Amino acid sequence: MTALIKAEFRKLFSLRSTYLVLLFAFLIEVLFAFYISGWRASEAARVDPGYLASQVFSAVNLLGLFAAIVGVLSITHEYRYNTIMYTLTSSSSRTRVVLAKFITISVFAVGFGLVFGWLSPLLAWTGMQMHGIHTVAQQLDVWNLTWRAIFGGWGVAMFASIFAMLARVQVAAIAAIFLIPGTIEPLLGLLLKQNQVYLPYSSLNIVLNTGSGSTPISLTTAVLVSLGYIIGGWVIAWALFLRRDAN
């Protein structure tokens, strides 16, 4: 199992695309957090004690997509370039292959959520300082912000990985990570109304919600709903992975 995980990490970090995605995510973070939220911080921001805390969730909301893309690529490249046949004949069990991929993408996504989540308030604060903007004392509930950033980044990457495992086609999986949260869920929301919060991305958004107003479901419920989709999705993906032809 350790050998498979090691191989998965090598796959992930021996590709230019992983570094390009990380670089692109970093540049966007600099643009939004440092420049827009920091350097050009609004008057309202200066008096908001939760301003820097909100930057954590904004970053994960915005950049989670990049973790999702890395998750998609790490799975669909295997099928696109047919390396899946080597992966499967190197292992004594397909279940272990699925588990190794799940663990690798999870570790990457957790690291991604943690680093990019916390880099955002740091960059915003630096931007403000460099432009001579001073805010009121900020409230940073470190543990609360940290676990929610990690869960948010991980959740987005997990949804994407499930699509990739099910579709196995890169274009289809990438289309899914854009269309489902951006089009399909809002459309379904028209039918489901307040029950829309039980949809995958909507429930995950509640975990990353910084609004001071009340949410339709509690944070715990949102986490459980998201986890339900992730666990259910992976179980289906695993069951299909065991039975399908490897191509």
Add this chain to the structure above:
Amino acid sequence: MIEAQNLIKKYRKKTAVDDVSFIVETGKVTGFLGPNGAGKSTTMRLMLGLDAGSGTTTFDGKSLHTYATPSEIVGILLEAKAFHPTRSARQHLRILADAGGITHSRVDEVLDIVGLSEVAKKKPGKFSLGMSQRLGIAAAILGKPKYLMLDEPANGLDPEGIAWLRQFIKDYADEGNAVFVSSHLLSEMSQMADNVVVIGKGKLIVSTSITDLISGSANSSVFVRTSKDSHLQKLLAQRKLNFEKQDGGFNITSVKTDEIGKLAFEAGIPVLELAKHQVSLEEAFLELTADSEEYQTKGKAKK
């Protein structure tokens, strides 16, 4: 020994592999032949558990996936371009080494064996088909497996590469391993394979040794010339042998030279010429698969 039993693969209405069973013996090269679309690649994928189907394949009596490190049991080359085009050749092999619990020093060793050491850091996306095949062979032998399964490994190789591959495969089998190799280059196959498995339209046609395949061909014959034509003709007719008069002698099918020589000697018929006409593997193959061509051409190629 690899033992494939009752392999079946169906795609909706079409049966791609239809109850195929055969054995790949240790210490020998077994050629896997069949026309285009016969189901060779699908059979190999079924044997490795890559495709879902029915039937069993055992490697030394056990299923591949019961071994803790399958890459030490079987090495595969099913597709030349099975690598990420922007990941270096060395990294590609290191990933396989990691997954199979193989040391990285072995990666450099196999790169050296296949002659790719100089391009180890290059991206294989720009490799020629021949270089890609070499990388595939390097991947196959990485775990020093007892069995090699190679699907068209000679495709794209230059003459030097083909000669190297032929010798490599023969040597690998001589070391007590088994090589199961498919190829359309029948002349190559006849030079390196000990046994052959022939399939057509998903069905097993024959699984035998190359020698038996060729000598058993209906087109194999014995030519005999004598000064006593009428005596010999009468004798052959009495023995109900298939023969025809040709070039001042007799062409007799489905018989061995020894038998004809002995027959003529016992009958006191002087033999002026006795020669065996053995068909090539290609002729034997075409004869066997005449009714199994999935994609037949309309015109006949000139010989």
